[in-house]
Amino acid sequence: MxxxxxxxxxxxxxxxxxxxxxxxxxxxxxxxxxxxxxxxxxxxxxxxxxxxxxxxxxxxxxxxxxxxxxxxxxxxxxxxxxxxxRQVRTANQVSVTLPESFAENWFTRRVSEFHRQNPAVDLRLNASNRRIDLATDGFDFAIRYSPPPDSGLDVVDLFGDCVVPVCTPEFSERNGLALDLKSLAGVPLVHLDNRTPDPKWATWQDWFATFGMEPGTDKSGLRFSRISSGLQAALSGQGLVLCGITEAYDSLEAGRLILPFGPARHVRTAYRYRLLSISGRVMSSQQRRFCDWTIEQAARFRDAVGDMLDLKNT
Structure with a gap:
């Protein structure tokens, strides 16, 4: 051959x-x-x-x-x-691949706690939207936003997501956004292109139809290919962005962003965030600690989002 x-x-x-x-x-x-x-x-x-x-x-x-x-x-x-x-890796190394936006807007803000608890761990992160083969590319874990994966992988379900419109308090007041608003005509919108193949990920058109809103200027406004750019546009007061609660949560919790139409106007997604590892592979103590920490963080986040959106299971 x-x-x-x-x-x-x-x-x-x-x-x-x-x-x-x-x-x-x-x-x-x-x-x-x-x-x-x-x-x-x-x-x-x-x-x-x-x-x-x-x-x-x-x-x-x-x-x-x-x-x-x-x-x-x-x-x-x-x-x-x-x-x-592969003899180059050390006993305390843990390598993880995860989506770019998830890494930037959720994981990075929390991982310092893991380091404080486990200072000896050599944690190596690969923020990439490319579909990576765990075995071939030598990663211990993958965090993916996806449907149930193929066999051959151990899967820990972390949490789902919801699509919500968010903006700064100042933008909301300036544009007269309120719970009973029926039209977004004249309101600058931020659009996120190529967000995800998730069949239930809501676009502005989907969101308008779900909650009986008039589209207004849904075709105009800023357009971004990356969620982080769209969030930054919203944080700088440039528009109302429709994004995942996972990525917007920390800014919402800090008051930098708000849900101008209340917590009820969210759309649940089909895909979920999952922690993946190769089936049958024995974990080192450091890898087990990372796995346990991630599961604990996910449980906290599920509860926090449930409180924010008045949900029992997210």
């Missing part, structure tokens, strides 16, 4: 496991087109078709499905060997 075909086999395995060329590309850190090119090259080398292309996407052939489990198992063995050969 040519070594050059390992990347193609990796792409082949990822597509079958994730069910999508796009998801496979996100996991491998390459474009969808690159995954397709690797698959076509592998098909040319093998002299057979591995996927049937159609309007609804690509479906694996029966021959491809027959080797799926063995191929996934083979890469799992290679991942285990690679991890065993």
């Amino acid at each position: 040519k070594v050059s075909h390992l990347n193609a086999l990796r792409a082949f395995e990822a597509v079958m496991r994730t069910g999508s060329f796009r998801f496979a590309g996100e996991e491998l850190g390459v474009t969808t087109a690159a995954v397709g090119q690797q698959i076509r090259g592998l098909e040319a080398y093998l002299g057979r078709t591995l996927f049937r292309r159609g309007p609804t996407g690509a479906k694996p052939t029966d021959e491809a499905l027959r080797v799926k489990d063995r191929l996934t198992g083979g890469f799992s063995i290679l991942d285990d060997v690679l991890m065993e050969l």
Whole structure:
């Protein structure tokens, strides 16, 4: 076997496991087109078709499905060997990958407490929205905002999210925002593009429809691709932003932002924040401490959000 075909086999395995060329590309850190090119090259080398292309996407052939489990198992063995050969990590190292916005607006504000309790831990954080393979990339944990993940991972459910409109107290007063307001005509809005694939993540249009509000200027205003930029725009008084309670909570709790329409006008999401680790892997004492600390922080946060939004379970 040519070594050059390992990347193609990796792409082949990822597509079958994730069910999508796009998801496979996100996991491998390459474009969808690159995954397709690797698959076509592998098909040319093998002299057979591995996927049937159609309007609804690509479906694996029966021959491809027959080797799926063995191929996934083979890469799992290679991942285990690679991890065993990694001698550079120290006994007290804990490595975590987590979403950028979650890291900036929730995790970073709380992690100092973990360091105070565990000063010897070498905690290494990778803030990235790229779908990372825990075994291949050598991370101990992943915190993801996602649907239930594939098998092979131990999962701890942390908390869900809600979409809420927030702004500064000054902006609310200046624009006459109130609980009984029926229209946002003339109110500057902050839009967040490409926020998440969560099917229940509310856009402004969804939020207007849910609560019987007139859209007003929903197509105008500032547009950002990153939640942190949108939050900063709201914090500087530039507009009303629709964002996750997880990311806005600390600013709400500190009074820098408010819920101008009250706690009831929130929309629950489908995805949840989860702590993931590889099934069957024995944790070090430091890794166990991080896991326990994260679970404790999540429990506190669930209670706090429940109080803020008058919820029993978030």
